[in-house]
Structure formats: C-alpha cells, structure tokens
Amino acid sequence: MSGPDLELEERLRRLAAAFKDGVEPPATLHVTVMSSTAAPPTLARRSSISRDLSLAAALIAFVGLLAFGFSKLHGLNPAPVKPSPHPTATAIPWTPAPMVLSSASAQLATPAEAATWLGHKATAVDPLLVPGAIGEDYTAQFVADPHSFVVDYSNNVRHATVELAALGVMPNQGATARPTLRTFRGVAATYQVDGATPTAPRTLYWTENSPSHAPYSLTAAGLNETEFWQIADSLKPLTANAGVRPCVAGDLCAAVGHGSGASGQIFNNVLLSNHSASPCRLEGTPQVLLRTTAGRALALSQFSMSLPWLNTPPGPALMAPNLPDPQPEKGVQVGWGQAYLVYSMWDCPANPPLSSVIIVLPNQRGTLTLPADGVAGFSWGGECEGTVVQRMAVAPFVATEPSPIWVDKSPLSVTVKLPDHVRAGQSLHYEVVLTNSSGAPFQFRHGECPSYTEDASSPGHKNLANHELNCGGVGWLGPNESVTFAMVLNIPADTPPGPGPLRWVMGSAYGSAEGRAMLTVTAA
Numbered sequence: 001m002s003g004p005d006l007e008l009e010e011r012l013r014r015l016a017a018a019f020k021d022g023v024e025p026p027a028t029l030h031v032t033v034m035s036s037t038a039a040p041p042t043l044a045r046r047s048s049i050s051r052d053l054s055l056a057a058a059l060i061a062f063v064g065l066l067a068f069g070f071s072k073l074h075g076l077n078p079a080p081v082k083p084s085p086h087p088t089a090t091a092i093p094w095t096p097a098p099m100v101l102s103s104a105s106a107q108l109a110t111p112a113e114a115a116t117w118l119g120h121k122a123t124a125v126d127p128l129l130v131p132g133a134i135g136e137d138y139t140a141q142f143v144a145d146p147h148s149f150v151v152d153y154s155n156n157v158r159h160a161t162v163e164l165a166a167l168g169v170m171p172n173q174g175a176t177a178r179p180t181l182r183t184f185r186g187v188a189a190t191y192q193v194d195g196a197t198p199t200a201p202r203t204l205y206w207t208e209n210s211p212s213h214a215p216y217s218l219t220a221a222g223l224n225e226t227e228f229w230q231i232a233d234s235l236k237p238l239t240a241n242a243g244v245r246p247c248v249a250g251d252l253c254a255a256v257g258h259g260s261g262a263s264g265q266i267f268n269n270v271l272l273s274n275h276s277a278s279p280c281r282l283e284g285t286p287q288v289l290l291r292t293t294a295g296r297a298l299a300l301s302q303f304s305m306s307l308p309w310l311n312t313p314p315g316p317a318l319m320a321p322n323l324p325d326p327q328p329e330k331g332v333q334v335g336w337g338q339a340y341l342v343y344s345m346w347d348c349p350a351n352p353p354l355s356s357v358i359i360v361l362p363n364q365r366g367t368l369t370l371p372a373d374g375v376a377g378f379s380w381g382g383e384c385e386g387t388v389v390q391r392m393a394v395a396p397f398v399a400t401e402p403s404p405i406w407v408d409k410s411p412l413s414v415t416v417k418l419p420d421h422v423r424a425g426q427s428l429h430y431e432v433v434l435t436n437s438s439g440a441p442f443q444f445r446h447g448e449c450p451s452y453t454e455d456a457s458s459p460g461h462k463n464l465a466n467h468e469l470n471c472g473g474v475g476w477l478g479p480n481e482s483v484t485f486a487m488v489l490n491i492p493a494d495t496p497p498g499p500g501p502l503r504w505v506m507g508s509a510y511g512s513a514e515g516r517a518m519l520t521v522t523a524a
Helices: 003-019 029-037 049-074 111-121 225-233
Strands: 107-109 129-131 139-145 148-155 160-166 180-184 187-193 202-207 215-221 235-237 252-256 260-262 265-274 280-282 287-292 301-304 317-319 339-348 354-360 367-371 389-394 412-417 427-436 451-455 464-468 482-490 498-508 511-522
Touching: 107 111, 111 129, 111 139, 111 148, 129 160, 202 225, 215 225, 225 235, 252 367, 265 317, 287 339, 287 389, 412 498, 412 511, 427 498, 427 511
Parallel strands: 301 389
Antiparallel strands: 107 139, 129 235, 139 148, 148 160, 160 215, 180 187, 187 202, 202 215, 252 265, 260 265, 265 339, 280 317, 287 354, 339 389, 354 367, 412 427, 427 482, 451 464, 451 498, 498 511
8 A cells, every 4th residue: 555545544543543632633634535535537546455445444443533532522521711811831021121129018907907007008098998898708918108009808718809909000901801981989980801701800990089089990800790899889988087187286295205326317206195085187297496405495407308217208197085195115116096206416516415305386286395305316427527517307297006917928839940951151041930829819910010039149159130020911810820931041151060059039019939949050
C-alpha cells in the first residue's frame, strides 16, 4: 500500500489516539475519507484486496474510537464556569516601570470599627456614607484621609467582596462591561455588570448632590443583583459628627506631653481634652506664644509645619465631652475624643529659660496658658551654628486615636518559576504566579499596582532590582485563581557560578507577599 491510501490510514491511526483525549479532528477529514474510499476512475489501477481490507479495518477502528470518545464526553458533568478577568495561561509582559511606594497602609477592622475610623479620619467627605447592610461576618480593610477613603469588606465564607470608595478615580471597566444609566440617591449614576454569571463583578458610581460633590463608587464581586442593591440602598450618611460646635478655650484642659527630636529639631507636645458637657470640634493651627522666667514675652516669627509622621494634613479633631485631664504618660494613642498639638522653636544662641506656654486658638476662641515645666525645649543643630535663628513652627491640631491594626499579609501568594539555569552576563527571564489565597474575590485597587523587589544577591555580589508590577489589565481574581507575570532580571557577568536563592517580594498598602526559588548561574 502506498500513495494517498497509506497517508490516509496513517492519519486515521494518529487521530484515533488523539480523539480519545477529546481533540477535535480537522474539518477536512470527512472530505478526505469520502474521496479516498469512493469508487476509483476506470482508468486508475485497481487496489489489491489486502489494501482494501486494511483500509476498511482502519476505518472501522476509527469509527469505534469516535463513538467511544463521544460516550465519554457526554458522560461528563460540565463544571461551573467562573469568569476570569485576565487569561492566566499567558504571562503578562514585563515592563521596566520604576517602583512607586504606597503613600498609606491599610488598616484592619470590623465594619463597625471601620465606620468609626472613617468618621474621625474622612472629615471633609460630605456626605460620609457607610453601608448598614454589611454584617459583622465581613472583615474591613481601609485607607482614609480627610478628603477620601477606600474600604473593602470581604467575606471568606460567602466568597464575596464589597468595596466602597470616595475617590475621584473611576473604577476599572471590565472587557464585557455594559454600562447603563439609572437614578441613585437622587442623581444620575452609572451601573455596569462585567460578565453573565449571577455573581459577576458589578460597579455603581455617582457624584453626590452635596456642596463638595463627593464622587463615590460601590463595587462587588460574589454578590447577585438583589444582594448588591440591598447594600447600595443601605448607604446612609454618618450623622454623629454633623453640626458639632467649635471648641472654645473654656472647654479644654491642656497638659505638656513628652517631646521627641530628630536631627536637632525638637517636637514639643501639648495634649488637650474636653471637660465640657457637650462634644466640640478642634481644628486649624493655633498661635503659640512664650514667656521667659524673666517675665519677658518672647516674640518668635511663626510659620506652619507638617508633621513627618502624618501622610496627609489632619482634619478636625472631634473632642468627646466630660473627659478628665490629659495623661501625658499614655501618649497620643489613647483612643478617640482628644487632641494634641506639636510645635518646634528656635532661639539661637540665647535659648532663654521659659516660664509658660500660651496657646491662642484660631478665630479668637480664647487662650490656654500652661507652665513650661516639662517642655522638651528649643531646637538646635547645624543651622544654629554661628548664626541667630529665631522662629516658631506650629502644626495643626491632630486627633488622638486608638492603636491601629495594620494589614501585614497580602491575600496573594507568590510562586517563582525559574529556568534550569542562566548564564552570567545575560538577562534572566522567568515568571511569577500570584494566586488569590483568600476565600473572597480580589482586585488590585483602582489600578494601583504594587511594587516588588527582586533579590538575587550572593556573598560579595549584590543584585537587587525594584519595579512596579504591570497589573493594570488585571481584573478580579476569584478564590484560588492565579495570574502570571513575566519577569526580567539582569545577571551581572561577575556573578559567581552555582546555585543561590532568588527572593521576590511584593509590597503594597494591602500587605506584603514573598516567594523564593533556587537559581543556578553558569559561567559566562
């Protein structure tokens, strides 16, 4: 047997083995079989009986395997289809984007605790909305400053995540999103669902009809339509802080706190509490005056300063009523309801002894006078050498708060995939797989991609690189879903040959994650 018949028989044998694994035969197979088994033209050489029998046997075997394969396929129960926002079979390309450090770290709390934090931190957001339908079976992670906030509620049992944000950044739209317009909270809102499954990710975003025109977005994954709108309709403003009056001097008790210093600058603290019968609001930057032990007023030119340990300027401090005098030994993390003031002063080279510190509240709301005993003192350092420096730096009032619980561990686990070896002097091309190890859907928040560090250092040879992850096109990851990123790291020519660890560390506002693998370097 030779020619087209031999080729056909060989193709049938290969396809029979493949079809058992569910591989679809090529579309031209049927035509080829029919044309090859049709009656030959009268001018063609007649086939031998052995060839015909062999070809028939091959056809019978193929048809039998075809039927067997279909019986196996029809006996399988189809698995539920979970929408994946990004194909993970192909690695996302590497980009040499520089590292961008997060400006804040997320805090961990219950939904009720998160609402309290937001009420004290996001003081300029008007209205400040929180969802009443989020139960205590959810865990909250949040980042907040006076003008914005993002809070994520996740439930590992229900496999659901809800994100509420007051940001001027529109959430990412999925590839299959179909935005529609509807009325929500009395304004036009955009609603979109990314996918056809009942619990597909969905987003609602709108701008509040308020003096500040606060932009909001509500995003959820793992909730159906009814559950999503139950949470949306439960959004209500926090009213506990509305209409709180400004504090006056007669409401307040002041005490000198423990100061601190850095590089010659001394930070003096004053702690304040409210002993009146009603809450009040303390905000702005006061004027700080000094009086020496000789009875002389010390006139230092004053300017405002920001505090190096605060990421953003503080908002109003909400002072709880009926509190006792401040207790300096407890510091500033004593819970809500009190405030503190920080100032630095220079009077080089005189540095006269002081008898009292006078605090003048903004907007002519009175003065507080307290003894200078315990004041940390004047700042000094290089700028005071051989010159006269006379000035006062004062920061705005800052609210006290409880000790925060920071988010340490990312919900993503890291797997590093390396080639067998890399030659010194060449670039290492490898992959990093990030897997959602939590029980709730995960997304990179509002397109903010985390930074990562690659460390392939060996004794006497440092090899570090820092970049930002190319995650802009990644949407939601369901529980146990993964996404693969391509990585490139230069291996210097003087790297000693042999095995050594490669450490890959990802850091973001929502925790850190680390993966390791052994890298073998061969001689250049």
